Amino acid sequence: MRKQFLFIFLALIVANTSQAQTRTTRIGYIDMEYILENVSDYKEAKAQLELKAQKWKQEIEAKKLAISTIKEGLKAERALLTKELIDERETEIKFLETEMLDYQQKQFGSDGNLMHQKAALVKPIQDQVFTAVQDIAEAKNYDFVFDKSSDLTMLFSNKRFDISDQVIRVLNRTDKREQLTKKQLKDQEAKEKVENAIDENPAMADRQKALDDKRTAREKLIEDRRLEQEAKKKEYDDRRKAIAAEREAKKNGTVSEPAKTTTTSETAKTDAVKTDATKTDATAKPAATTTETTTDPAVNKAEERQKLYEQRKKELEERRKKIIEEREAAKKAKEAETQKSNTTNN
16 A cells, blocks of 8 residues: 555656746645644543543453452352352353453454544544645645655655644634634734744744744843832832831830929929930930941831830939939938927927
8 A cells, every 4th residue: 555655656746747847846744643632622532532441441440350359259169169050150250251351342442432432533623634734735835745643654854844833723723713803803814924924934933033032031121120120119118117117106105204393402303314314315316327327227227216215215214213212312301300300499
């Protein structure tokens, strides 16, 4: 059969030698297996068929296990059974084995359900492929188109004559067109013209690839800039929230001031405390400024300011307690002096 095919092929080439002077002979090929593996309908149907085949295999394994169990039982009980019972068990085993082999042949034989369903699965897609190949051959003036996966032996095939990807695009276009609007259909047709031009001109395909690479690099650069801007914006928001939290802490914080009295000595002491607090603020502010300049993150600044504020508050509390203790001591001394003077007068 192969020799006859080659003879016919050579005869066709010889018959076209007269036309070779006016135009070159164009030959292309397809890989049917590659095309089928890239068609979504075929892959889905193939997956369902594989599930069926797996189910049939499990049923065959279950039958084999049942036969093996009966054989083991017969082997263990053979010494206790009569000849009639042994013959009956062996007949049953042969019947089950024949039934299992028939079922296996029915599902996986050369004329079994698996082969029939595979043929039914492939045929409609093969018809679509043949139609697409005819359309491509007529549109691009191919003289011969072969199937690489058939019985024809191809000792060498140049990739640029492979039109399998073009066939896949034609099949996908047919499926997509049924779901497109008029505007989308026009855009799709324009895209198809570009793809067809690329198929015709390999140099154009290289240029298109370079353009695609540049567009990808440009999109990546834009995406990197967008991410950088988002990071800066997040950093600014965090800093603003930290400053707002610091201001809110200052607003809610309270410092107890010494109680005012009418005596001159207590007023002087209070003024002294205020003067000391002012000096403490004056000496503390440069340190805070130094900390702010050396520490960049706003959160660390807010924490240092809060610590400084708590320290000043603690110092003022201690001074206030000291003043109160001094007042109490002065009051007690005054009361003792008054009591002493009263005792002396009496």
